[in-house]
Each structure stands twice: as structure tokens, then as C-alpha cells.
Amino acid sequence: MNADTRRKIVMAAMDLFAEKGFQSTSVADILSRTQVHSGSLYHVFPGKQDVLAAVLEAYRDGIEEWLLAPAWSGIDDPVERIFALLGAYRTMLATSECTYGCPIGSLALELHEPDPAIRDLLAANFENWTLAIQRCLDSAGARLPAALDRRRLAEFVLTVMEGAVMQARTYRDIGYFDRNIAMLRDQFDLLIREAQRERVPA
Amino acid sequence: MNADTRRKIVMAAMDLFAEKGFQSTSVADILSRTQVHSGSLYHVFPGKQDVLAAVLEAYRDGIEEWLLAPAWSGIDDPVERIFALLGAYRTMLATSECTYGCPIGSLALELHEPDPAIRDLLAANFENWTLAIQRCLDSAGARLPAALDRRRLAEFVLTVMEGAVMQARTYRDIGYFDRNIAMLRDQFDLLIREAQRERVPA
DNA sequence: AAATGATTTGATTGATCGTTCAATCAAGCC
DNA sequence: GGCTTGATTGAACGATCAATCAAATCATTT
Numbered sequence: 132m133n134a135d136t137r138r139k140i141v142m143a144a145m146d147l148f149a150e151k152g153f154q155s156t157s158v159a160d161i162l163s164r165t166q167v168h169s170g171s172l173y174h175v176f177p178g179k180q181d182v183l184a185a186v187l188e189a190y191r192d193g194i195e196e197w198l199l200a201p202a203w204s205g206i207d208d209p210v211e212r213i214f215a216l217l218g219a220y221r222t223m224l225a226t227s228e229c230t231y232g233c234p235i236g237s238l239a240l241e242l243h244e245p246d247p248a249i250r251d252l253l254a255a256n257f258e259n260w261t262l263a264i265q266r267c268l269d270s271a272g273a274r275l276p277a278a279l280d281r282r283r284l285a286e287f288v289l290t291v292m293e294g295a296v297m298q299a300r301t302y303r304d305i306g307y308f309d310r311n312i313a314m315l316r317d318q319f320d321l322l323i324r325e326a327q328r329e330r331v332p333a
Numbered sequence: 334m335n336a337d338t339r340r341k342i343v344m345a346a347m348d349l350f351a352e353k354g355f356q357s358t359s360v361a362d363i364l365s366r367t368q369v370h371s372g373s374l375y376h377v378f379p380g381k382q383d384v385l386a387a388v389l390e391a392y393r394d395g396i397e398e399w400l401l402a403p404a405w406s407g408i409d410d411p412v413e414r415i416f417a418l419l420g421a422y423r424t425m426l427a428t429s430e431c432t433y434g435c436p437i438g439s440l441a442l443e444l445h446e447p448d449p450a451i452r453d454l455l456a457a458n459f460e461n462w463t464l465a466i467q468r469c470l471d472s473a474g475a476r477l478p479a480a481l482d483r484r485r486l487a488e489f490v491l492t493v494m495e496g497a498v499m500q501a502r503t504y505r506d507i508g509y510f511d512r513n514i515a516m517l518r519d520q521f522d523l524l525i526r527e528a529q530r531e532r533v534p535a
Numbered sequence: 536a537a538a539t540g541a542t543t544t545g546a547t548t549g550a551t552c553g554t555t556c557a558a559t560c561a562a563g564c565c
Numbered sequence: 566g567g568c569t570t571g572a573t574t575g576a577a578c579g580a581t582c583a584a585t586c587a588a589a590t591c592a593t594t595t
Contacts, residue, residue: 133542152445154356158583168544169584175542179583230445239503240442243354243432253503286500286509287516293499294492301441301455307488314489318520335572360553370574371554377572381553 137175139165141185149234152241153183180246183238187252190235194259209270210319216263217292217312221305224296229303232296235260261285276326291315339377341367343387351436354443355385382448385440389454392437396461411472412521418465419494419514423507426498431505434498437462463487478528493517 143164147156158179162169176182202219203212223231235256242249265285268275275281295311345366349358360381364371378384404421405414425433437458444451467487470477477483497513 136542150445152443154354155445157581159581170545170586171543173584232442236499237442237445239499240434240439241354243352243357243439250503250505257500257503283512283516287493287513290493290496290500290513290516291489292496294494294496297438297441297495298459298488298492301452301459303452310485311489311492314485314492321523338572359551361551372556372575373573375554 133171133175136167136171137185140167140172140175140182141189144182144186145189145234148183148186148238149231153238154241180249184248184252187235187238187249187256191252191256191259194256194263199263209267210274210323212267213264213288213319214312214316217288217315220292220296221308221312224299224305224308229299229305232300233293236293236296257289261289264288273330274326275322276329279322288315335373335377338369338373339387342369342374342377342384343391346384347388347391347436350385350388350440351433355440356443382451386450386454389437389440389451389458393454393457393461396458396465401465411469412476412525414469415466415490415521416514416518419490419517422494422498423510423514426501426507426510431501431507434502435495438495438498459491463491466490475532476528477524478531481524490517 140161144156144161147160147164150156151160158169158172161167161182162172172182176185198219199216202216206212206215220233235253239253239257242253245253261282262285265281268279268281268284291311291314295308298311299305299308342363345363346358349362349366352358353362360371360374363369363384364374374384378387400421401418404418408414408417422435437455441455441459444455447455463484464487467483470481470483470486493513493516497510500513501507501510
């Protein structure tokens with residue numbers, strides 16, 4: 132099997148697509164970073180687009196190991212887990228001087244008319260992320276209002292993260308990220324207080 | 334003067350960049366749509382990047398006339414104006430089967446290492462948009478809590494719009510936009526009720 | 536060791552890209 | 566009528582791109 136060649140290509144492409152985007156990354160860029168030659172790449176992948184698909188599959192299948200587990204290590208409270216995950220994105224922004232944010236979001240807006248397969252993979256990545264948040268919200272149980280639509284709020288958390296990353300990157304100022312996350316935190320505090328009033332009615 | 338040639342190029346480039354993005358739009362695309370020849374384009378603009386700058390300047394200078402005025406025609410209530418503006422983006426999504434969203438947001442995430450001039454123009458567009466929202470929030474006066482940070486909330490409205498557009502486009506489902514905007518609406522309702530309690534203390 | 540198929544090599548292809556430029560044209564001024 | 570200036574034309578250029586392919590090499594089996 133050529134599993135090693137494939138792995139090297141996917142890992143390099145992951146980095147390059149996050150750094151420069153899909154279109155600005157040439158196949159030659161991937162080759163030079165991996166010491167793999169073009170014939171080998173095209174032996175493993177039908178084309179550049181299939182490398183992108185493999186990258187998106189890697190993100191999709193690796194979310195638990197590479198994103199959630201590190202972000203949640205030592206954190207049990209489900210609400211704190213949500214903000215710990217957002218903190219992981221903050222770290223990405225901070226360590227890159229606000230140039231990387233969410234690689235999936237960047238690709239989602241860069242590719243205007245993606246093949247259905249690519250679009251489905253982008254959606255699957257968003258879906259996994261949203262479901263991870265929703266599991267936290269479900270775990271929060273009665274700390275959140277009973278009538279609260281957990282799925283909606285999970286989608287909203289993704290929305291805020293992506294919008295906050297976009298502004299921080301554009302302004303090259305992490306303050307935009309922090310202020311938006313603080314707004315979301317305020318909203319969570321309100322919801323939690325509302326649920327408290329539910330449990331101990333006046 | 335070559336003002337007409339320039340105007341034709343900028344308008345065509347506006348459409349094309351919104352449809353296909355900056356990198357996927359070739360100079361030849363702009364030429365064929367405008368019946369302008371390459372020499373003329375390069376007589377008016379030093380290069381493709383300067384066309385992008387002109388497009389971003391057009392968005393920046395035209396926000397009042399082309400975005401705010403149409404969205405706010407016949408709407409006086411400042412809070413309703415905010416959601417009317419979001420409604421304009423909904424219409425863009427709906428009429429394009431969720432392929433166009435916010436052209437500025439798309440460009441902001443597509444261009445990973447833009448020239449400082451381009452980055453400043455992207456930021457200026459976000460800034461104008463945020464300030465328009467902030468003026469609405471200021472106009473709402475005592476209907477919103479006195480302690481509320483209007484600037485932060487305005488940034489948050491942009492965040493939610495961009496994140497909602499991203500998901501609607503990725504899933505090709507306007508429901509994602511609607512649900513996120515509904516979440517924002519709920520938050521506004523909460524703020525307004527909080528301000529009411531402020532004015533009529535228990 | 537021979538055979539076979541999988542994998543790698545790297546030069547090469549053809550298409551497309553942004554850009555250039557000599558030429559032509561139109562309009563106003565002396 | 567010449568002269569100047571600015572705009573337009575469209576063929577051409579070099580660079581870069583994704584992709585190809587025949588030959589070489591490696592790994593496995595017989």
C-alpha cells in the first residue's frame with residue numbers, strides 16, 4: 132500500500148490549504164513540501180480536488196482526536212467545554228497573528244461552486260462540530276431552560292465562532308474575536324439564570 | 334476621460350467576484366462581459382488587484398445608496414432596520430439558491446494574505462457596516478439597556494450575519510440563516526425586555 | 536531467481552493565466 | 566492641415582498551472 136505517501140500528502144495539503152487556501156496552493160507546493168513526485172501524487176489521487184476531499188475527510192474523522200480531546204482535556208463542565216473549544220480557535224488565531232482561523236470556514240467561503248462531494252464534506256464537518264456542541268448542551272441538562280432548542284443554539288455557537296474568526300482575521304485584531312465570544316458568554320449566563328428561575332419559581 | 338470604461342469594468346468585476354470569487358475570475362472573464370479589451374483595462378488599472386481595490390471602494394462608498402437605503406425604505410424603527418438589513422441578505426441568499434451571501438465576507442476569507450491596501454478596504458467595509466448597525470442601536474435609545482455596549486452588539490450583529498450566511502451557503506439551505514437570525518432576534522427581545530424593567534423598576 | 540504488479544520518477548504536455556506593447560484611432564489645439 | 570495626447574485594439578509573451586506518461590524501481594509471490 133501507498134498509505135505513507137497518501138498520509139504525507141494529506142498532512143501537507145492540510146497545512147497548505149489552511150495557510151493559503153485551496154486555489155492558491157499549487158500541486159507543486161504540495162510536492163515540494165512532501166518530497167513526493169507528481170506521478171506518485173497522481174498515482175494515489177485522481178486529481179487535486181481529490182486531495183481536498185481527503186483533507187476534508189481527515190478533518191471530519193479527526194475532530195475528536197485532534198480538536199475536541201485536546202481542547203477538553205481536564206475540563207468536565209459541559210458549558211465550559213464549549214468555551215474551551217472556542218478558546219482553541221482563539222489560540223490558533225493568536226499563534227498565527229490572526230491569519231489562520233477555521234480552515235473549514237475559509238474553504239467553505241473560498242469555493243463558490245464546489246462539487247457536490249466537496250460541499251457534502253464541508254457540511255459534514257460543520258455538522259460534526261455542531262453535534263459536538265449540542266452534546267455539551269444536552270449534558271448541561273436543567274442548567275439550561277427546558278424549552279431551549281439545543282440544536283439551534285449549537286448552530287448559533289458555530290455561527291458566532293465563524294463570524295468572530297472572520298472579523299479577527301480581517302482586522303488582524305484578536306479583540307474582535309474576544310468581544311464576540313464575550314457576547315456569547317453573556318447570552319449563556321442569561322440562559323443559565325433563566326433556567327435557575329425556572330427551577331426555583333418566584 | 335475613461336470613466337465609462339472604468340465603471341463598466343468595476344460593475345462587471347463586482348458581479349463576477351461575488352459569483353465566483355476573486356481568484357476564479359480571470360481578467361478574460363471581465364473583458365468578455367464588458368466588451369472591453371485587455372489593453373484598455375490595463376490602461377485604466379495597473380493590474381487585476383487594482384480592479385479588486387476599485388470594487389471594494391465601490392462597495393465601501395455605495396453602502397448607503399445600494400444597501401442601506403433600499404433595505405430601509407419605509408422602515409423607521411431602528412431595531413426593525415437592523416433586521417430589515419439582515420432581510421436583504423436573506424433575499425440575496427434566497428434569489429441565488431444560497432450561493433451568494435455577503436461578497437465582502439467571501440473575499441475576506443478567500444484572500445489569505447492580502448496586500449495591506451486590500452485588507453484595509455475589507456476592514457473599511459466591515460467598519461461601515463458595523464457603524465450603520467451601531468447608529469440604529471444608538472437611535473433605539475432607552476429601548477435598550479443603558480449599560481449595553483452598542484459597539485460590541487453591532488460587531489456581534491455582523492458576526493451573526495456572516496456566520497449565518499456561511500452555513501446557509503455550505504448547506505445550501507436558507508433554514509440555517511433563518512434560525513440564526515431568529516436566535517439574534519430572541520436576544521434583542523430579551524434586551525428590550527431588560528430595558529423595560531430598568532425603566533419601570535419592580 | 537524469475538515474474539508480476541504496484542509504485543515512483545521527472546521530464547513533458549497543453550491549457551490558461553496575468554500582463555505587455557506596438558499599432559491604430561479619435562479629438563482637441565496650434 | 567500638422568501635432569499632441571489619451572484611449573483602444575488585439576496579437577503575443579512568459580510564467581505557471583494541473584495533469585500525463587513511459588521508463589525505472591521496488592515488493593511480493595511463485
